[in-house]
Amino acid sequence: MAAQTPHQGDRSTVPAAAAVSRRRVLAATGIAGVAGLAAAGGAVARDAFAQDAAPAADAVAFRGAHQAGIVTAAQDRLHFAAFDVVTRDRDHLVALLRQWTAAAARMTAGQAAGGSGAVGGPAQAPPEDTGEALDLPPAQLTLTVGFGASLFRDAAGRDRFGIAAHLPPALAPLPHFPGDQLRPELSGGDLCVQACANDPQVAVHAIRNLARIGFGTVSLRWSQLGFGRTSATTRAQSTPRNLMGFKDGTANLRAEDGALLEEQLWVQPGDGPQWLAGGTYLVSRKIKMLVETWDRTSLAEQEAIFGRTKGSGAPLTGRDEFDRPDFAATGADGRPVIAPEAHVRLAHPDQHGGARMLRRGYHFVDGSDGLGRMDAGLFFLAFQRDPRRQFVPVQRALARSDVLNEYIRHVGSAVFACPPGVRDAGDHWGRTLFG
Numbered sequence: 001m002a003a004q005t006p007h008q009g010d011r012s013t014v015p016a017a018a019a020v021s022r023r024r025v026l027a028a029t030g031i032a033g034v035a036g037l038a039a040a041g042g043a044v045a046r047d048a049f050a051q052d053a054a055p056a057a058d059a060v061a062f063r064g065a066h067q068a069g070i071v072t073a074a075q076d077r078l079h080f081a082a083f084d085v086v087t088r089d090r091d092h093l094v095a096l097l098r099q100w101t102a103a104a105a106r107m108t109a110g111q112a113a114g115g116s117g118a119v120g121g122p123a124q125a126p127p128e129d130t131g132e133a134l135d136l137p138p139a140q141l142t143l144t145v146g147f148g149a150s151l152f153r154d155a156a157g158r159d160r161f162g163i164a165a166h167l168p169p170a171l172a173p174l175p176h177f178p179g180d181q182l183r184p185e186l187s188g189g190d191l192c193v194q195a196c197a198n199d200p201q202v203a204v205h206a207i208r209n210l211a212r213i214g215f216g217t218v219s220l221r222w223s224q225l226g227f228g229r230t231s232a233t234t235r236a237q238s239t240p241r242n243l244m245g246f247k248d249g250t251a252n253l254r255a256e257d258g259a260l261l262e263e264q265l266w267v268q269p270g271d272g273p274q275w276l277a278g279g280t281y282l283v284s285r286k287i288k289m290l291v292e293t294w295d296r297t298s299l300a301e302q303e304a305i306f307g308r309t310k311g312s313g314a315p316l317t318g319r320d321e322f323d324r325p326d327f328a329a330t331g332a333d334g335r336p337v338i339a340p341e342a343h344v345r346l347a348h349p350d351q352h353g354g355a356r357m358l359r360r361g362y363h364f365v366d367g368s369d370g371l372g373r374m375d376a377g378l379f380f381l382a383f384q385r386d387p388r389r390q391f392v393p394v395q396r397a398l399a400r401s402d403v404l405n406e407y408i409r410h411v412g413s414a415v416f417a418c419p420p421g422v423r424d425a426g427d428h429w430g431r432t433l434f435g
Ligand SMILES: C=CC1=C(C)c2cc3[nH]c(cc4nc(cc5[nH]c(cc1n2)c(C)c5CCC(=O)O)C(CCC(=O)O)=C4C)c(C)c3C=C
Pocket: 242, 244, 246, 247, 248, 249, 250, 251, 252, 285, 287, 289, 306, 308, 343, 344, 347, 348, 349, 356, 357, 378, 380, 391, 394, 395, 398, 408
């Protein structure tokens, strides 16, 4: 595979030899050929991979200074998984991270998870790929890994894998916030993988194959499917709407923010342990929305809650979506136009020493509760340089005063340290931490 280290702006370019789509493999082998591959022991499939080295059109480069899936233009679908490590053997864990890296590089390029694919291996063995993405393109799949604090020390404080000395202070557990209704089975985790793609089947396929490869070393702790991005992460993307009908992500950090990303998003050398420089922290919160209550709330009340208009997304003190909110403005009654307890006032960087986050969440609808209510909400994901200075103070202010709290419940929570990007073909997830 070509050794190439694309940097931030190069995400759209994929090392040519890495980018052989599953569709191209099928075309090269032919459908009839595929049927015969199991008996043929996979040689045809491997030859097809070797011969066809044209780039897949909609692949996001896996390697780079930073991991993909953070400032990457937010895709439309999510499958997020948190894993517990079930081995005590450091070598097994590192071997898995190497295997995962290889599989992730392949799948993000549109290839099968393993070299012989879904149908190219021996008939007597389980296939190296589960097959449900066999004829699908890469769909801009990104796979982003993170490490939880529990990977470093167990509940009794024991050093699990000889990495406790490298635990970043900023990976501290989040404090309890007023109103939290967190469920342990939707929270925490030793490792996480965020799979984003523009095809849900591609995202699910990726997580499923990583879980399959990890059998015996990791076990799935909790997972979340998401749809409909709730943020824009590049200037080219329009602002989407959340399940409450409001534009969400207007004031988000974006890929083009240059120096601001260094200041607010990427861990800098000297911030903490060196292994995380170029990485970032991810906070996930599963937030249920009481949509039936929201839907019986007047438009004026809804707009007062956010401090923005529902139609254009403009602040209540402005006309256009990207107008700066004027928190000093008062109405004819002398009261602030944007209420003291409005969501955008409480979350605004002006209230938190300039702290910002890169929000990258998704909607979820997990069916209904049997009592006529939708089990729906926001799977909030936010990347940042230090949760102690960013997520925690903002959430503390929101938990204390946000009028939105009447309509939402935080039920899941986790924090992960996401290492820097995989640099080249010899690099792997966790190398900077485990050596
Ligand atoms: C602790 C961080 C935040 C949580 C949790 C959170 C939950 C949450 N937010 C919305 C909808 C909107 N949020 C908006 C802005 C906004 N929200 C946060 C932080 C959290 N939100 C920030 C930092 C900001 C930006 C503030 C600013 O700089 O102006 C908006 C307005 C549009 C926008 O800028 O994105 C909406 C709408 C929901 C529905 C929700 C929980 C379910």
